[in-house]
Amino acid sequence: MATFVCRVQFLDDTDPFNSTNFPEPTRPPQYTFREDIPLINQIAGVHRLLKAPHKLDDCALQLSQNGSYLDLESTLAEQRDELEGFQEGGRGKKHSIILRTQLSVRVHACIGE
Secondary structure: OOEEEEEEEEOOOOOOOOOOOOOEOOOOOEEEEEOOOOHHHOHHHHHHHHOOOOOHHHEEEEEOOOOOEOOOOOOOHHHOOOOOOOOOOHHHOOOEEEEEEOHHHHHHHHHOO
């Protein structure tokens, strides 16, 4: 069973007109992802660990080092290219996977749908 351990944070962008640009918590916990299970089946664990304010169905996972969104329907093993360079974190910077609101949900909130 292959696992991927990394820091996790959330960005409170539930209100697109009143959001911070700083991921929380400032001391992120570690989360162990299974590489062989689709992320959609693991996101609830991240949400619960972070006590995030988001609606679970509206959540997305974004890589902090390059802003790429992970495909929730796929496994981490299937997205190996997206994770390239993630764990190196040059100059002592440790990267995180950030739980945030899906882009489409934020757009709909902005246009009032």
